[in-house]
Amino acid sequence: DGGITQSPKYLFRKEGQNVTLSCEQNLNHDAMYWYRQDPGQGLRLIYYSQIVNDFQKGDIAEGYSVSREKKESFPLTVTSAQKNPTAFYLCATQNLAGGKNEQFFGPGTRLTVL
Amino acid sequence: GESVGLHLPTLSVQEGDNSIINCAYSNSASDYFIWYKQESGKGPQFIIDIRSNMDKRQGQRVTVLLNKTVKHLSLQIAATQPGDSAVYFCAETEGTGANSKLTFGKGITLSVRP
Numbered sequence: 124d125g126g127i128t129q130s131p132k133y134l135f136r137k138e139g140q141n142v143t144l145s146c147e148q149n150l151n152h153d154a155m156y157w158y159r160q161d162p163g164q165g166l167r168l169i170y171y172s173q174i175v176n177d178f179q180k181g182d183i184a185e186g187y188s189v190s191r192e193k194k195e196s197f198p199l200t201v202t203s204a205q206k207n208p209t210a211f212y213l214c215a216t217q218n219l220a221g222g223k224n225e226q227f228f229g230p231g232t233r234l235t236v237l
Numbered sequence: 238g239e240s241v242g243l244h245l246p247t248l249s250v251q252e253g254d255n256s257i258i259n260c261a262y263s264n265s266a267s268d269y270f271i272w273y274k275q276e277s278g279k280g281p282q283f284i285i286d287i288r289s290n291m292d293k294r295q296g297q298r299v300t301v302l303l304n305k306t307v308k309h310l311s312l313q314i315a316a317t318q319p320g321d322s323a324v325y326f327c328a329e330t331e332g333t334g335a336n337s338k339l340t341f342g343k344g345i346t347l348s349v350r351p
Contacts, residue, residue, distance in 0.1 A: 127280075163245055165326065166281075166341040213280055224269050224330045224337050228280035 126150045127229035129214050134234045144199045144232045146214030154217040155197035159210045172197055209236045247346040256314040260327035260342050265308060267329035272301060272312045275324045322349045
C-alpha cells in the first residue's frame, strides 16, 4: 500500500452519528483523494486536496466533509446527512510534480451503518 | 464483508491460459491510462500504464494495448495464475498534474480456475 495508511479497517456507525476516517501518507505527495466504492460500481470521487488548507468537492461530496491541515493527513468525516454511508472508502495520493497521473491507494476502510 | 466484485462482469479462465480484459473509455481527449488490480478487501494496486502516444506497452507477464480509434484499452495477462484472481479496472485521464483527475471504469472480475 506504499506508505498510505487508513484506519480503522472496519468501522460501524449507528444512524445519526458522525464518524471520521483517517488517511495518512508518508510519500510526500501533494494531492490526496477520497473515493467511495460500492459493489458493482466504479470508484466515485468524494473530495480531493492538492495543497494544504485547500480542498475541492468531487462528484458525490454531499454528506461528507474533509480537512487538510497537514500535507500528510486528509481525514474524511461522514456526517449524519449522508443517507447511505455503508460502503468501502479508499484514500489515494498523487505526486503532482511527477508528470504522471498515477494514484496510489491505501488499504481502505469498510464502513457499515447499523 | 461484501465484495466490490459483486454484480460485475466476470471473466473465468483456466490456470495457465492467457487472459484478456477489455475496457472501453469515454473521453477521446484522454491521454494517459492505467490498469489497476484490486483483491478482495484491499485497495487497488497499480499494474501498468500507457500514454496515448503509444499503442502497446509490456510489463512482467502483462501487456496493455491501446486503440485510440475505437477508444479501447485491453490488459493481457500471460499464463494466468490463481493469484491473478481479482477485480481489474481501467482509469483514464486528460492532462497531467493538478489539472487532471482520473476517471475509473467499473471493473471486471477475473476468476482463475485451477
